[in-house]
Amino acid sequence: MEKTNNDFSWKIAGAAGDGILNAGLLMFAKTCVRKGLYVFTSAEYPSLIRGGHNHLDVRVRHDPVYAHTSNVDMLVALNKESVTKHQHKITREGALIYDGSKIKLDHGDVRKDIKKYDISLGDIAAKNGGKIMQNTVAIGATFAILDSELDALNEVIESIFSRKGEQVVQGNIKAARAGFDYVRERYGNGFKIKLADGKAESIFLSGNEAISVGALKAGCRFFSAYPMTPATSIMHNLAKYEKYGVVVKHTEDEIAAINMAIGAGYTGVRSMTATSGGGFCLMTEGFGLAGQTETPIVVVEAQRPGPGTGMATHTGQGDLRFVLHASTDESPRVVIAPGDANEFFYKTIDAFNLAEKYQIPVLILTDKYMAESYMTVPEFDTSFVKIDRGLLAKDPKESEFLRYKNTDSGVSPRSLPSQKGGMYVASSYEHDQHGFEREEEANRIMMHDKRFRKFENLKKELPPPKLEGTEDAEITIISWGSTKGCVKEAQRLLENDGIKTNHLHVVFISPLHDKEIGEVIKKAKKTVIVEGNKTAQLAGLIKEHTGLDVDHKILKYDGRPFFPEEIYEEIKKL
Amino acid sequence: MSVMNRSRMDELTGREVPTWCPGCGDFNILFGIKSALAELDIPREDMVLVSGIGCGSKLPHFVNTYGFEGLHGRVLPVATGIKLANNKLTVIGVGGDGDAYGIGGNHFLHVIRRNLDITYIVQNNAIYGLTKGQTSPTSMQGFKSPSTPSGVLEEPVNPISMGIAGGATYVARGFAYDPIHLKKLIIDGIKHKGFSLIDVFQPCVTYNKINTVDWYKENTYKLEDKGHDPTDRVQAMKKAEEWAPKSVPIGLFYKEDKPTYEQGLPQMLDKPLVKHDISNVDISEVLEGFK
Numbered sequence: 001m002e003k004t005n006n007d008f009s010w011k012i013a014g015a016a017g018d019g020i021l022n023a024g025l026l027m028f029a030k031t032c033v034r035k036g037l038y039v040f041t042s043a044e045y046p047s048l049i050r051g052g053h054n055h056l057d058v059r060v061r062h063d064p065v066y067a068h069t070s071n072v073d074m075l076v077a078l079n080k081e082s083v084t085k086h087q088h089k090i091t092r093e094g095a096l097i098y099d100g101s102k103i104k105l106d107h108g109d110v111r112k113d114i115k116k117y118d119i120s121l122g123d124i125a126a127k128n129g130g131k132i133m134q135n136t137v138a139i140g141a142t143f144a145i146l147d148s149e150l151d152a153l154n155e156v157i158e159s160i161f162s163r164k165g166e167q168v169v170q171g172n173i174k175a176a177r178a179g180f181d182y183v184r185e186r187y188g189n190g191f192k193i194k195l196a197d198g199k200a201e202s203i204f205l206s207g208n209e210a211i212s213v214g215a216l217k218a219g220c221r222f223f224s225a226y227p228m229t230p231a232t233s234i235m236h237n238l239a240k241y242e243k244y245g246v247v248v249k250h251t252e253d254e255i256a257a258i259n260m261a262i263g264a265g266y267t268g269v270r271s272m273t274a275t276s277g278g279g280f281c282l283m284t285e286g287f288g289l290a291g292q293t294e295t296p297i298v299v300v301e302a303q304r305p306g307p308g309t310g311m312a313t314h315t316g317q318g319d320l321r322f323v324l325h326a327s328t329d330e331s332p333r334v335v336i337a338p339g340d341a342n343e344f345f346y347k348t349i350d351a352f353n354l355a356e357k358y359q360i361p362v363l364i365l366t367d368k369y370m371a372e373s374y375m376t377v378p379e380f381d382t383s384f385v386k387i388d389r390g391l392l393a394k395d396p397k398e399s400e401f402l403r404y405k406n407t408d409s410g411v412s413p414r415s416l417p418s419q420k421g422g423m424y425v426a427s428s429y430e431h432d433q434h435g436f437e438r439e440e441e442a443n444r445i446m447m448h449d450k451r452f453r454k455f456e457n458l459k460k461e462l463p464p465p466k467l468e469g470t471e472d473a474e475i476t477i478i479s480w481g482s483t484k485g486c487v488k489e490a491q492r493l494l495e496n497d498g499i500k501t502n503h504l505h506v507v508f509i510s511p512l513h514d515k516e517i518g519e520v521i522k523k524a525k526k527t528v529i530v531e532g533n534k535t536a537q538l539a540g541l542i543k544e545h546t547g548l549d550v551d552h553k554i555l556k557y558d559g560r561p562f563f564p565e566e567i568y569e570e571i572k573k574l
Numbered sequence: 575m576s577v578m579n580r581s582r583m584d585e586l587t588g589r590e591v592p593t594w595c596p597g598c599g600d601f602n603i604l605f606g607i608k609s610a611l612a613e614l615d616i617p618r619e620d621m622v623l624v625s626g627i628g629c630g631s632k633l634p635h636f637v638n639t640y641g642f643e644g645l646h647g648r649v650l651p652v653a654t655g656i657k658l659a660n661n662k663l664t665v666i667g668v669g670g671d672g673d674a675y676g677i678g679g680n681h682f683l684h685v686i687r688r689n690l691d692i693t694y695i696v697q698n699n700a701i702y703g704l705t706k707g708q709t710s711p712t713s714m715q716g717f718k719s720p721s722t723p724s725g726v727l728e729e730p731v732n733p734i735s736m737g738i739a740g741g742a743t744y745v746a747r748g749f750a751y752d753p754i755h756l757k758k759l760i761i762d763g764i765k766h767k768g769f770s771l772i773d774v775f776q777p778c779v780t781y782n783k784i785n786t787v788d789w790y791k792e793n794t795y796k797l798e799d800k801g802h803d804p805t806d807r808v809q810a811m812k813k814a815e816e817w818a819p820k821s822v823p824i825g826l827f828y829k830e831d832k833p834t835y836e837q838g839l840p841q842m843l844d845k846p847l848v849k850h851d852i853s854n855v856d857i858s859e860v861l862e863g864f865k
Contacts, residue, residue, distance in 0.1 A: 033865070203864035213860050219852025221841075222659055241860075245841045245850050247658055252684040256651040259644065263624070263655020266642060267663070268848045271655070289645050380861060387853050416848065417640040417656065417663055420619050425634045425641035428627070436590050436635055437643075 006062050008193050009069050010142065012135070013055035013086055014078025016048050023135030024056035025374060026160050027153065028142065029204070032060045033376060034152040036198035040485070041374045042068035042561065047229070047312040053081055062198045065376070066340070066485030070563040073193055074145065076138045078121075079103065083110065090114050093192050095145055097138055115191065117141065119182055128178040129171030136172045140179030145187070146195035150180055202376035207366055207482075210341040210377075211300055212237035214348030215272055216244060219387055220298070222264035222271040224249040224257040229312050230368035231274040231302040254279035258286035258299065265290070265297045266426055268416035270352050274300035277319045278309065280326065287361055288327030291451065293426040294404065294412070296355035296362075296390070298348070303367040305559045314559030315368035317481055317532030323363050324510055324541070330448075332455035334362040334462075335510035339484025342377040343507060344370070349385055356390035358454050359414060365509070367532065369561035370482040390414065396421040402433040406446055410454030455511060464513035467520050469502030475571060476524035478517075478550060480506040480538050482561065483530045489564030494571060501571070506538065514545035521548045526574065528552040530567055582612035590635040597787075599750030599776030600630045603697055606748070606756035606774075607666070608637060613761060614664075621664045624653040626678065628670035629704050630697035630776070647677030650685040653692050660846040661836045664764060667694040672702050675711040675731045686769055687741035688835045693763045693770040696733065697750075699778035700785050707781035717784060733773045735814035738807065738828045743768035745810070745828040749794055750776040751787050752824075759826065768834050775824065790822075797825035804829045 012024045021043055032039045038061045046052035057068045074095040077083045080103045083096065090096065093113050098105070100118035110116060119141050121134040129136065136157070143150055154173050161168045205213070212234050215223070223238045223246065225231070239248040251257045257273045264271035275283065280301045290297045301323055305316040323335055334354050338344045344366070351362040393401065393413035403424035405412040412433075415422020429437040430444055438444070467476070469491070479487045484505045491501050504520050506512075521527055521542070529539045529550040536553045543549060554570045556562055586608050594600045611621060621639040625631035627646035634641030640663075644652045649669040657665045674682055674696045685692075701719070702708040708721035712733065716725040737745040744766040748756035756774060763770030775794070777787045797804075802813060802825070810828035836842060 203861060205864045209864070213857055213864075216860065217855055217857045219850075219855055221847040221850055221852065222655065224655065242841060244855065245847065247839055247841050247847060249654070249658065251651070252680050255648065256654075256681055256684070259648040259651035260655035260658070262644070263642070263652035263657075264659035264847070265655075266652075267622075267656045267659035269659035270852065271659070285645055286648070289648075293642070293644075382857065417622050418620050418660060418848075420617075423619055423638060423640050425623075425643055427635075427643040428645055429643065434589070437632070 007069070008060045008073050008195060009071050010058045010060070010074045010076070011055055011072045011086060012076040012078070012138070013053070013082035016045060016052045016054045017050040018054065018078050019132070019135050020054045020056050020078070023139060024058055027136065027156055028139050029058045029374060031153040031156045032058070033202060033204040034156060035148070035195070036200045037061065038063060038065045038198070038200050038202065038376045039204060039374070040065045040068055040376070042369065043372055044560070045313055053085065055082065055086065060195070066488040067564050068373070068561070069489070070565045074142060076142065077103065087111060087114065095191060097141055117145065117183060117187060119179065124178045124182060125175050129175035133172055133175040136175040137179035140176030141183045143195070144180040144183035144189070145191045146193060147189045147191070148195040150176055200376060201379065203379050204374055204376050205341050206233070206372055206374045207341055207344045207370035208233045208302070208372065209237055210344035211348050211364065211366070214345040215298070215352070216241050216246065217382060217385060218270060218349040218352035220270045220272050220352060221245055222247050222261065222269045223273065224251050224260040224271070225273050225275060226251050226254045226257050226279060228276045228279045230304060230371040231276050231279070231300060233371070234274040234300060254282035255286060258283040258297070259289070261297045262286060262290050262293070262295050265295045266293065270356070272298040272300065274302065276302050276304050277306050277322065280319070280323065284326040285328070287333070288329070288331050289428050290361040291327060291331035291333065292428050294359040294451070295426065296359055298351045298355055298362050298364065300364045300366065302371045303365065305557070311559040313368065315482070315532065315561050316557060316559060317367055317483070317537070318534070318557065320365065320509065320533070320537040323365060332360060332452055333510055334360060334458065334508070335365055336362065337365040337481035337507055337509055339370070339479070339481055339505055339507065340377060341375050345380055347507065353386070353388040354458065357388050358411060358458050359390065360454065360458070365481055367482050392416070393419065393422050398423065403435050404431060404433045404447065404450070406433055406450050409457055410450045410452070459511035459513070462508045462511065464516035465504050465506045467502055467504050470500055471502070473500045473502040474525055475499065475501045475574065476504060476520065476527045477501055478504045478506065478527060478529040478538070480509060480531070483532060486562040486564050486567055487530055490567035490571065493564060493568040497572070499571070509538070509541070512541060512545055517542055518546035518548055521546065521550065526551050528554060528571060528574070530554045530562065532556055532562065579612045583608055585618060586611055586638050588636045588638045592636050593632070594629060595780045597779040598629070599699060599778070600633065600697060602750040602753045603630065603695070603756065603774055603776060604633055604636055606753040606760055607633070607668070607695065609753070610757045610760035610764065611637070611639070614764060616664050620662065621666065622656050624649050624656065624665065624667050626669040626673040627704070628673050630668060630670045631673065633668050647673050648681065649673060649678060650681040650694065654685060654690055657690050657692055657836065658847065660848045661691070661842050662846050665692045666764065667692060669696060671696060671698040671700060671712045672710045675733055679711070683740060686737055686771065689741065689743055689768045689832055690835045691767055691769070693760070693772065695760065696771070696773045697776045698733065698773050699776040699782055701778045701782040703778050703781055714784065732814060733771065734827055735811060737771040738810055738814055742771045743830045743832050744770035746770070746772045746826045747824045748772055748774045749790055749824050750774055751790065755796070755824070762826070766829065768832055793820055793822045794824050795821065797823045797827065
């Protein structure tokens with residue numbers, strides 16, 4: 001790219017139902033991936049089927065990109081609202097693509113430095129492939145402005161539409177070409193950014209897709225869930241894996257979803273459920289049941305703003321405290337908060353292994369931003385993936401077998417239904433080593449201690465968070481979950497200004513590596529935490545575990561993900 | 575009962591001793607279940623008894639098979655998960671009327687229409703026993719209890735007509751104090767390929783002073799004695815609606831042969847999910863799609 005900062009950001013905006021996500025994600029973003037570029041996308045839409053304002057950002061770089069940006073170099077506006085809402089984000093001498101026959105722009109409506117590309121998207125589409133292909137025309141035009149050939153786009157069109165027939169493929173190819181030619185003829189190629197091909201060898205997927213394919217690799221064979229944004233696409237993805245032997249059950253409610261997953265887990269099948277905060281509210285009793293019966297399950301909680309229904313299609317990190325304590329009494333659980341598609345894939349596999357190894361519920365915490373953002377990551381290397389089924393009973397003797405044996409590790413040999421000699425009752429009541437209901441004090445203490453003992457061992461096994469970056473940084477930034485990439489991008493901006501930072505990204509939140517985190521904080525010159533909630537939940541947790549304060553908190557809870565620029569601006573003020 | 579069966583009965587007897595009130599119908603239901611299992615040619619380790627919470631839900635502890643005593647109202651989801659994970663297992667749900675038709679009502683409604691090959695035995699005593707005698711979904715209108723001191727205003731749930739209307743393919747009602755009759759219903763229910771609902775009249779000797787052993791004896795009759803045809807859905811619904819003094823039917827109301835839910839899942843046609851080899855799943859084709 002000619003642009004010095006090697007960074008291009010494209011936005012398509014319009015009404016719900018305009019096909020923005022399909023056009024932007026499937027065609028534009030995927031074409032950039034095929035061109036060897038690094039890509040990150042972020043979408044925003046209201047909780048409606050038609051109408052309302054939708055927009056999708058696609059950020060493209062020649063080197064790895066970790067988050068979206070608030071800047072827009074090129075805006076494809078499919079209605080006037082899109083121009084009004086987003087033109088202030090357009091960079092100096094950036095581009096606006098619009099259909100002048102539909103959007104009347106008066107003098108002064110658009111900033112003078114913005115290069116306007118008035119393209120009759122609807123007309124060109126109608127004459128070339130069909131009226132519904134106006135977004136394809138816009139994408140053809142985009143590549144013309146960027147002085148980039150259409151070969152890769154044509155390939156992408158072929159792969160997306162081949163199942164719809166040759167006519168649709170050819171129609172789209174024609175429509176893209178018409179948009180491309182229209183720009184070439186009328187505007188030439190004088191735009192400030194040229195999109196040269198890159199050399200990246202990446203895969204391009206969303207956080208939820210990474211969870212789904214991670215679950216498949218981990219051997220998940222049973223998935224039960226009730227639809228809830230932004231977790232639903234995990235159900236759709238896993239349902240496509242039927243030929244691998246995965247059974248997906250769309251249940252009557254979330255209570256059924258978690259209890260079915262527990263039934264399958266008890267029987268020896270790797271099982272998972274996924275929901276958002278509201279659904280997890282219904283699952284909390286079941287989550288405790290998994291803890292009490294020591295049944296392995298994996299639960300994905302994809303956060304959105306609440307409480308109540310909140311903002312269904314938006315993002316936030318407000319459920320951390322909730323998932324840490326959900327269920328009655330005290331019940332050890334693993335809580336993992338990955339920060340990019342790469343982590344979602346590998347940590348999902350870890351989740352299944354940990355669940356069986358420690359016979360414990362494992363929760364993967366994500367949010368709408370990660371669930372639905374698509375990003376390029378290095379191709380997954382599955383050669384070192386190991387499936388660890390944990391401690392299974394071998395030839396148990398009926399007269400001696402203790403399913404809940406009070407071992408040093410706290411983990412007891414697990415028998416599975418149909419296994420001779422291993423019969424027991426998994427009980428949600430407090431129970432003895434056989435599994436029989438018991439209420440005596442000494443037994444209660446023994447069993448509660450046993451469950452917590454395995455948690456302590458688990459903590460030793462899990463890797464503590466790693467401080468990334470220079471030791472002598474002026475500022476140490478702490479994050480968890482989805483803010484990882486935004487922090488990394490903010491660090492780039494700060495580095496340009498000569499501000500040295502390092503970054504502690506916490507992935508395993510339960511158990512929390514309090515000692516290691518405490519040491520980082522003690523050594524740091526200045527600490528800043530970045531969280532998508534109002535009360536700085538991780539900062540509070542760190543204080544609770546280490547007694548240490550984080551110096552500054554950057555918090556956001558408007559339902560939108562952080563922009564790297566916001567973190568940059570806040571840190572600049574310190 | 576043969577000598578063989580008697581030793582099967584011994585094998586099936588769990589280590590724990592029931593703690594139910596003397597005279598509780600649950601003893602007889604336990605006997606009915608155990609004697610039914612004793613007569614069936616199924617290895618003990620291939621059977622799973624799934625219960626919820628309530629007096630009767632302690633039952634899996636008294637039978638020597640695999641068991642799962644889960645949460646109140648969640649018998650059927652757990653049983654579903656077990657059955658789908660290993661469709662070779664014989665899965666039997668056990669729970670009370672509050673568990674099945676009250677807190678678990680939503681699951682009941684949806685599980686019966688799925689026709690999983692599960693047998694669900696509901697210990698229906700028309701009372702909440704474990705929480706000390708409140709009204710249940712099947713308590714008769716006007717029934718007085720600590721939660722309804724002036725009498726229940728609602729009509730009771732009719733599990734039999736709900737079961738038939740909802741799509742259960744084997745719907746029966748037994749009586750705890752006729753355990754031999756009950757045993758037959760349970761054996762046939764387990765043998766039935768599909769969802770079997772067996773609602774069991776169970777006197778609660780401590781809290782239900784209306785629906786007593788004598789009350790049931792006086793007011794019930796057996797459908798088979800009246801030549802009822804359980805394949806006739808219309809007749810079955812008529813019989814399900816019958817509730818009058820000396821005229822409350824027990825026995826098999828309805829039976830229908832239909833494909834089970836599991837039969838619709840090619841994933842478990844060759845072998846159960848639990849037997850799938852997951853040591854190295856090849857995901858390269860999926861990853862190719864992300865390029």
